Amino acid sequence: MSKKEIPYKIYLEENEMPKKWYNVRADMKKKPAPLLHPGTLQPMTFDELRPVFCDELVRQELDDTTPYIDIPQEICDFYRMYRPSPLVRAYCLEKKLDTPAKIYYKFEGNNTSGSHKLNSAIAQAYYAKQQGLKGVTTETGAGQWGTALSMACSYFDLDCKVYMVKVSYEQKPFRREVMRTYGASVTPSPSETTEVGKKILADHPGTTGSLGCAISEAVETATQSEGYRYVLGSVLNQVLLHQSVIGIETKTAMDKYDIHPDIIIGCAGGGSNLGGLISPFMGEQLRGEAKYQFIAVEPASCPSLTRGIYAYDFCDTGMVCPLAKMYTLGSGFIPSANHAGGLRYHGMSSVLSELYDQGQMQAVSVEQTEVFKAAEQFARVEGILPAPESSHAIRVAIDEALKCRETGEEKTILFGLTGTGYFDMVAYEKFHNGEMTDYIPTDAELQAGFDGIPKFPGNME
Numbered sequence: 001m002s003k004k005e006i007p008y009k010i011y012l013e014e015n016e017m018p019k020k021w022y023n024v025r026a027d028m029k030k031k032p033a034p035l036l037h038p039g040t041l042q043p044m045t046f047d048e049l050r051p052v053f054c055d056e057l058v059r060q061e062l063d064d065t066t067p068y069i070d071i072p073q074e075i076c077d078f079y080r081m082y083r084p085s086p087l088v089r090a091y092c093l094e095k096k097l098d099t100p101a102k103i104y105y106k107f108e109g110n111n112t113s114g115s116h117k118l119n120s121a122i123a124q125a126y127y128a129k130q131q132g133l134k135g136v137t138t139e140t141g142a143g144q145w146g147t148a149l150s151m152a153c154s155y156f157d158l159d160c161k162v163y164m165v166k167v168s169y170e171q172k173p174f175r176r177e178v179m180r181t182y183g184a185s186v187t188p189s190p191s192e193t194t195e196v197g198k199k200i201l202a203d204h205p206g207t208t209g210s211l212g213c214a215i216s217e218a219v220e221t222a223t224q225s226e227g228y229r230y231v232l233g234s235v236l237n238q239v240l241l242h243q244s245v246i247g248i249e250t251k252t253a254m255d256k257y258d259i260h261p262d263i264i265i266g267c268a269g270g271g272s273n274l275g276g277l278i279s280p281f282m283g284e285q286l287r288g289e290a291k292y293q294f295i296a297v298e299p300a301s302c303p304s305l306t307r308g309i310y311a312y313d314f315c316d317t318g319m320v321c322p323l324a325k326m327y328t329l330g331s332g333f334i335p336s337a338n339h340a341g342g343l344r345y346h347g348m349s350s351v352l353s354e355l356y357d358q359g360q361m362q363a364v365s366v367e368q369t370e371v372f373k374a375a376e377q378f379a380r381v382e383g384i385l386p387a388p389e390s391s392h393a394i395r396v397a398i399d400e401a402l403k404c405r406e407t408g409e410e411k412t413i414l415f416g417l418t419g420t421g422y423f424d425m426v427a428y429e430k431f432h433n434g435e436m437t438d439y440i441p442t443d444a445e446l447q448a449g450f451d452g453i454p455k456f457p458g459n460m461e
Contacts, residue, residue, distance in 0.1 A: 008091065010253040012084040018252075019071055022244040024279045025237065025351060026067035027286040030358065032237070032350035033325035035061075036312060041456060044322050052219060052321075054229050056127040060238040067283075069241065071123075078122050078155065082111035083245065087253040088417075092381040094401070101404035103397060104261070105417040106250045106277060107384070112178075115387065115419030116273050117148035117233050120242035124231040125152035134227035135159025139189065139214030141269070141344055142389060143168055143175030144419055145233030150184035160184040161228075163191070163217045165344065167208035175423040189214035196220050196318035210334045211270070211345040216318025234270030235315065235324075235349050243276025246416065251280045254414075261292065261414035263400055267392040268296035268305065268363065271349030277416040278361070285360065294361035295400075296352065297392040299371075300440045302335040304328060304348045305356055305363035307446060311460040313347060313453050323454060326353040330449025336439040343389050346449065364396060367438040371395050372431040375421065387419040388427055 025031055034043035049058045060069065071079075090103040108116035128136050135158045140146030146162040153160035162184050169176060169188035176186050189209050190197040196216040200207065207213070215232070222230035232239060254261065264281055266274030274296055284290040296305055304327045314331035315321040328347040329335075335344045348356075355361050368388070375391035377398065378384070386394060393415040404411050421428065430436045453460060 006089060006257050006259070008089055010087040010257065012249060012253055014080065016252055017076070017079065017084050018245045018248040019076065020068040021071055021241045022248055022279050022283065023063065023067055023069060023241055024244070024275075024283055024286070025064035027283045028064075028354065029286070030354065031064045032354045033312070035322040035324055038314070038319070038323055041323075051223055052230050054124065054127040054131050054133070056130070057124060057238050060241055061236060064237075072126060075123055075126050079245070082118070084249045085110055087250055090382055093378060096377070096381045097398065097401050097405065099401040099405040100408060100410045101401040102410070102412045103401055104259070104412070104414045106246060106414070107417045108246060108273070109384070109387070109417065109420035113144060113148035113151050114423065115144035115148065116243060116246060116276065117145045118151065119245050119276070120233065120239045120272065121145070121148035121152040122155070123242045125149065125156045125158055128158055128229060128231070129156040133158065133229055135161065136229055136231045137161040137163070137218040137222040137225070138231050138233065139163045139165070139211055139218045140233065141165050141168055141211045141214075142387065143172050143179070143423065144387070146179050146184065146186065147175060149231065149233065150179040150182035153184065154182040161218070161221055162186045163189040163214040165189055165209040165211060165214050171426045172423050187217075189217050191217060193217070194220045196320060200317060204334065207334060210317060212315070212317035212331050213334070215316035216320055219316065219320050220318070234272035234345070235347070237351060239272045240275035240279065240349060240351055243272050244279040246273070246276040247279040247281060250277065250414070260412060262411040263293045263295065263413045265295045265297060265393045265396050265400070265413065265415040267343060267389045267416070267418060268298045268348065268352070269343035269389065270345045270347070271352040273416050273418045275349055275352055282355065282360065295396055296356070296361060296363040297396045298363060298365050299343050299392065300365040300367045300438065302329065302344050302346070303365040304346060306365045308348070309450055309453065309460060310353060310357055311453050315347065324350050326350050327356065328453065329446060330452045332452040333446070333449030336441075343392065366392055366395050367440070369431070369436055369438050372428070372436065374398050376431070384417065385421045386417060387421040388424055390416070390418040391421075393417070
């Protein structure tokens with residue numbers, strides 16, 4: 001097959017799978033700002049982070065100079081269950097849209113957890129096992145991270161305690177049951193099982209919860225349970241590092257067939273999928289070797305990049321975590337109960353926040369009814385029911401393809417299809433019944449969140 005004969009689905013050979021993770025921070029001239037100790041406001045050290053995270057993960061979190069980090073063989077062996085994932089040419093969608101654009105998507109839903117989250121979950125569980133820990137704690141929004149981590153912990157015989165955002169716990173009972181099938185305990189957050197959960201419930205009676213709330217509870221449980229550590233499915237540098245397998249595979253496949261994407265699109269909540277997809281392409285751009293248009297897509301109901309403030313803020317609602325410099329809506333901001341649970345986080349990855357602040361990428365926000373219109377349109381022609389989170393990227397990919405139809409430009413569009421939506425049927429039901437609404441926070445509501453951002457010299461300037 002010549003390079004011009006591009007197949008419908010591009011699969012890599014086993015020997016083409018990534019053997020190393022790519023650390024985009026190594027190519028950033030201006031590095032992301034370090035995590036700060038909330039008491040001293042000094043950069044967090046290895047020893048200060050050890051009580052919360054696994055030792056090797058702390059090393060990865062703090063390493064902003066090593067470009068490539070070896071993937072342990074046991075993780076590579078696990079990846080072979082579902083990797084390499086396919087890069088798909090969306091011929092049917094192109095035809096439906098009558099666009100000259102070429103549309104590709106990297107499909108990460110071809111594993112039991114149903115999303116890209118397993119790429120980091122197995123790595124974090126591996127390092128916990130290597131350290132001799134009993135188990136880990138975490139939070140989950142849509143449930144994809146909790147599902148992935150419970151599967152990874154089951155593989156390594158680790159205990160797994162999951163705090164699931166209450167609105168998702170109620171909307172997605174089947175996702176919850178998958179976690180329990182893999183042996184995890186699942187608690188709706190905020191809960192009465194932790195001190196921080198009790199305080200949040202007292203301050204916000206009847207709240208549907210947020211990722212920030214669930215993080216606080218998971219961290220409290222980890223730090224008060226001997227032999228446990230906390231693990232996170234997004235936001236952190238280490239997570240974006242593990243997720244770089246998405247982008248490395250994508251770029252390898254595109255290079256194999258001489259395909260150059262003009263526009264690269266990903267949904268953005270905390271940043272794991274977007275950061276993983278764009279990392280090797282962004283590396284090229286940072287080194288001056290190529291130029292791309294990167295678009296982060298977030299929900300209008302939780303617009304951290306498009307309406308947030310770039311400042312040091314707590315990563316959690318209970319204010320027990322380190323301070324991270326990021327685009328944030330304030331750790332006390334609790335978004336409306338939209339159906340893209342994985343995107344309901346008040347802040348954005350420090351890596352992506354710094355790249356956005358440098359003008360290396362752009363961001364847009366979209367309303368959920370428009371997102372589900374795009375999801376339905378995609379499902380009807382491409383045969384995959386996408387997750388609500390992924391559908392944010394689909395919405396903007398369709399919009400960009402329609403722009404090409406108007407201008408006649410033959411741009412190549414790449415987006416990340418992060419997972420499937422078969423556990424999100426309550427959301428699809430509300431959309432089909434006309435019961436889904438859009439909510440955009442007012443400036444006053446956002447200001448209430450901004451008012452809670454820590455105030456110290458140099459912050460919020």
